[in-house]
Each structure stands twice: as C-alpha cells, then as structure tokens.
Amino acid sequence: MIDVSDYRKYEALFRHFEAFSAIPHGSGNTSAIADFFVEFARARGLEYYRDGANNVVIRKPATKGYEDRPAVIFQGHLDMVAEKKTGAQIDMEREGLSLYRDGDFLRARDTTLGGDDGVALAYAMAVLDGEVEAHPDFEAVFTSDEEIGLLGAVALSPDAVKGRLLINIDSDEEGVFTVGCAGGVRSDISLPLEYEEADKSKKAYRVRLYGFKGGHSGVEIDKGRANAVKVLGELFNMSATEDWRIATMSGGNADNAIPRECSAVVIAGEDFPEKFRTVLERRKAMFAVMPDLPHTELRKMDKTGRTLRDIEPSCDIEIEEVALPARMLTDGSHSRLISLLILLPSGVIAMSRALPDLVETSLNLGILRVGERAEVSFSVRSAVGAEKKKLCARLSEIAAGLGAEYGERGEYPAWEYRESSHLRDVMVDVYEKMYAKKPKVVTIHAGLECGIFTEKLPDIDCVSIGPDNFDIHTTEERLSIPSFVRVWEYLKEVLRNI
Numbered sequence: 001m002i003d004v005s006d007y008r009k010y011e012a013l014f015r016h017f018e019a020f021s022a023i024p025h026g027s028g029n030t031s032a033i034a035d036f037f038v039e040f041a042r043a044r045g046l047e048y049y050r051d052g053a054n055n056v057v058i059r060k061p062a063t064k065g066y067e068d069r070p071a072v073i074f075q076g077h078l079d080m081v082a083e084k085k086t087g088a089q090i091d092m093e094r095e096g097l098s099l100y101r102d103g104d105f106l107r108a109r110d111t112t113l114g115g116d117d118g119v120a121l122a123y124a125m126a127v128l129d130g131e132v133e134a135h136p137d138f139e140a141v142f143t144s145d146e147e148i149g150l151l152g153a154v155a156l157s158p159d160a161v162k163g164r165l166l167i168n169i170d171s172d173e174e175g176v177f178t179v180g181c182a183g184g185v186r187s188d189i190s191l192p193l194e195y196e197e198a199d200k201s202k203k204a205y206r207v208r209l210y211g212f213k214g215g216h217s218g219v220e221i222d223k224g225r226a227n228a229v230k231v232l233g234e235l236f237n238m239s240a241t242e243d244w245r246i247a248t249m250s251g252g253n254a255d256n257a258i259p260r261e262c263s264a265v266v267i268a269g270e271d272f273p274e275k276f277r278t279v280l281e282r283r284k285a286m287f288a289v290m291p292d293l294p295h296t297e298l299r300k301m302d303k304t305g306r307t308l309r310d311i312e313p314s315c316d317i318e319i320e321e322v323a324l325p326a327r328m329l330t331d332g333s334h335s336r337l338i339s340l341l342i343l344l345p346s347g348v349i350a351m352s353r354a355l356p357d358l359v360e361t362s363l364n365l366g367i368l369r370v371g372e373r374a375e376v377s378f379s380v381r382s383a384v385g386a387e388k389k390k391l392c393a394r395l396s397e398i399a400a401g402l403g404a405e406y407g408e409r410g411e412y413p414a415w416e417y418r419e420s421s422h423l424r425d426v427m428v429d430v431y432e433k434m435y436a437k438k439p440k441v442v443t444i445h446a447g448l449e450c451g452i453f454t455e456k457l458p459d460i461d462c463v464s465i466g467p468d469n470f471d472i473h474t475t476e477e478r479l480s481i482p483s484f485v486r487v488w489e490y491l492k493e494v495l496r497n498i
C-alpha cells in the first residue's frame with residue numbers, strides 16, 4: 001500500500017488505482033481487467049454491459065434530487081502501454097504493477113504507470129462506489145485497446161452507451177480541455193520505375209542527408225521542421241541540369257514520423273560531390289531570394305525568412321564513393337521520381353478557422369522506398385472530414401499525372417469542434433468558478449476516441465480532460481498527485497452542476 005496519509009480524504013482514489021494496477025492490462029491483454037470491472041459492478045448491484053472486445057459499461061442511477069439531470073459519462077480506456085526498463089525482472093503479461101510514491105508523483109517501479117488511462121478508471125470507480133454525494137445518472141464507459149488503434153471504441157455497439165454528455169479522461173494536462181481532434185488516413189503512392197545498365201564510365205556516390213529533428217507528424221507538424229526526404233528531392237531537382245542518375249533512394253521510417261534522414265546512391269561524374277555540395281550551400285542560405293518556388297519545404301522557410309541552417313542546425317550531408325551498382329534509373333524514371341518528390345506536398349496545409357494557432361489539415365511524407373517501384377507513404381490529418389478528402393484527392397491527382405498508383409488505408413474520423421456544447425459550457429463555467437481562471441480550450445492534431453464516439457452517436461457531446469501526467473508511454477511516466485486530486489474535486493463539481 002502506498003503511503004498517501006497526507007491525502008486521507010482521497011484514499012478511495014488511490015485504493016481503486018492500486019486495485020486495478022494489480023491486474024496486468026497491457027494493450028491486447030485486457031480480458032482480465034474487463035472481468036475485474038464486471039465483478040466490481042456485480043458486487044455493487046450495478047447494471048453493466050461487457051462485450052467480446054473487452055469493453056465494459058457500468059451504470060449507476062442518479063442520487064436523490066438529480067434524477068432529472070442529463071446523464072454523464074466518464075470514459076477512459078482499460079489498456080495501457082506496457083513498457084519496462086531494459087533488464088527489469090517483471091513479466092508485464094502476468095504480473096501487476098508495483099506502485100510507489102515519489103514525492104508529489106505516483107509511479108510504478110521499472111514500468112509505465114498506466115496513469116494513461118488509469119486516472120479515468122479510478123475516478124469512475126469512485127463515483128460507482130458511492131463516493132460522490134450529488135450526481136446525475138452516471139455511466140462509466142471503459143474501452144479496450146485504445147493504444148493499438150482505438151480498437152475497443154471501434155468495436156463498441158452504439159446501443160451500449162446511453163448518456164449523451166461524455167467526459168473523456170484521457171488527456172494529460174490539467175486545465176486544458178480538448179474539444180476536437182483531427183481524423184486521419186494513411187495514403188500510399190506507388191510509381192512504377194524502369195532501370196537500365198549503370199554507366200560504367202561514371203562513379204557511384206552515396207548521398208546521405210541526416211541530422212534533422214524529425215518528430216510526430218500530428219503534434220509537431222507545425223513546428224516548421226524540415227522533411228529530409230523532401231529536402232533531398234529538392235536538392236536533386238536543383239541539380240537537374242547535371243548529367244547523373246539515381247540508382248536507389250530511401251528515407252523515413254514511419255508515415256507518422258517526420259523523416260530525419262534520407263539517402264540515395266547516384267551515378268555521376270567525378271565532379272558530382274563538389275557540385276552537389278555547392279548546391280547544398282546555396283540552398284542553405286538562399287530561401288529569402290526565391291519567392292516563386294512551388295509549395296515545398298523551401299517555400300515554407302522562405303516565408304519566415306529563415307534558412308535551412310536556422311531550422312535544422314544539425315542537419316548535414318555526407319557524400320562518399322561506393323561500388324558501382326549494376327543498374328540505374330532510366331532518364332524518364334529518374335525525372336519522374338524527382339518530379340514526384342517535388343510535387344507531393346508535406347507539412348501544414350491549412351490552419352483552423354475556428355480556433356487560433358491550431359493546425360486544421362496537414363500531411364507528412366513519412367516513408368520513401370525505391371525498388372522496382374518508388375513507394376511513398378503519408379499520414380494525412382484534418383479536423384474537417386471534407387478537407388481530408390480534398391487533400392487525398394490532390395495526392396491522387398499528382399500520382400495519376402505521373403503514372404503512379406494511389407491507395408488509402410486505416411482511415412479514422414475527426415472529432416469536429418461543436419459550435420455549441422452544453423457540456424463544454426458547464427465545464428468551462430465550473431472551472432472558472434473554482435480556479436478563477438479560464439481553462440485552455442483546444443483541438444488537437446492527433447487522434448482520440450471521441451472521434452469514434454461522435455461518428456457513432458452524432459448527438460453526443462464530448463470534452464476531453466485529465467490531470468498532469470508526464471512522460472506517458474515511457475518508464476518515466478509519473479502522475480502528479482496534487483493534480484490528480486484537484487481534477488477529482490473538479491469532476492465532482494461538474495457532476496453537481498450539470
């Protein structure tokens with residue numbers, strides 16, 4: 001038992017947190033924790049629903065005097081990212097977590113804490129267990145396998161959810177209310193290529209562009225970081241007049257990560273390394289004098305007057321001679337590949353009109369592989385479904401224009417910002433009264449389960465919040481105890497005032 005004697009008033013929250021933490025519940029391993037919650041409901045005579053995907057819904061009737069208020073849902077996910085320190089002895093498939101207190105933080109020994117999303121479970125358990133004096137009809141919606149593609153939310157029958165005011169407790173910054181998130185899709189472009197025998201009178205060089213910052217294609221797409229694949233494509237385009245050919249090329253590792261590196265083997269004359277470096281140096285300082293470039297990484301930088309050196313201070317290029325490969329792209333394929341890299345957009349496409357400083361639509365060219373075909377993969381995101389479709393149509397047109405194929409997979413819906421939201425109004429109001437300041441109301445450029453719920457139940461009203469929880473998904477995950485209990489006080493007030 002962790003010592004929270006200085007938080008005696010909140011003992012129930014910690015007791016519940018410890019109870020489910022004793023059950024292993026990594027993503028894909030949620031059957032036991034679902035059973036635990038079924039038993040929790042049964043023991044208290046509460047109505048419950050459990051499905052084959054290990055989603056659990058538990059309902060508790062309103063307290064006296066609150067029968068006429070609209071029902072409120074606390075929603076969170078049952079699964080956690082099960083990470084442990086290298087060499088740690090724990091078997092997270094079979095063993096529960098070992099919680100401990102580190103000053104103001106709750107942590108788990110050698111592992112992720114699962115505060116993402118255990119906070120939602122603990123708060124909901126406290127309500128279900130009768131810790132709250134005044135609340136309307138209450139519904140706990142616990143989904144499975146959120147961390148591996150929102151699988152539980154996708155599988156959950158809309159009929160299982162009765163309430164229409166849903167507080168998703170899966171955000172990790174106190175005082176920040178998320179009221180919308182982007183939807184997304186993975187797009188793939190596949191360009192057929194032709195090769196010919198390598199020109200033996202020439203040399204082969206490996207060109208490697210590396211040291212870019214990279215980052216998450218959702219939350220870091222507006223940080224003005226350069227995309228190594230796009231930059232190398234542009235450098236190649238600027239060297240188009242020279243007599244040289246690409247033999248292979250690849251960059252990036254995941255469609256949702258901004259590529260930090262891109263390399264190619266080229267077949268060229270002996271003066272290539274020197275000439276190419278000159279192009280790079282020119283490129284590094286030239287943005288301010290090239291206003292008419294197409295929509296590229298270059299132009300984005302040009303608008304701000306910054307150079308590649310400002311944006312990616314540690315990026316560098318390495319050119320080394322390598323053994324001559326057997327083949328190189330034909331002139332036509334070489335040009336089409338470079339055109340493709342130049343024409344394909346990557347980065348922020350539009351900012352939100354409803355909320356300032358928020359990205360509405362973006363895409364990230366995340367992977368390039370050149371073999372028999374050139375395969376390019378994107379993560380496309382938009383807060384507005386129609387804008388996502390428009391951007392995909394643009395990619396499809398660019399592909400068609402160059403004789404490439406286009407496909408999509410893994411689409412998920414946006415959670416669109418609602419102009420009017422009763423839940424948001426009440427939550428903002430209660431927050432201002434309690435803390436004498438305004439919460440930050442935002443939409444985010446990454447996925448949340450609320451998108452799935454609003455697609456299935458168009459009349460549902462959602463807000464996502466949560467206490468301060470740091471370094472989630474890592475073994476450094478730590479939940480702020482003062483924030484955990486403050487958010488609990490806040491949630492109780494929301495239930496009272498709905």
Ligand SMILES: [Zn+2]
Binds near residue numbers: 077170
């Ligand atoms: Zn989560």
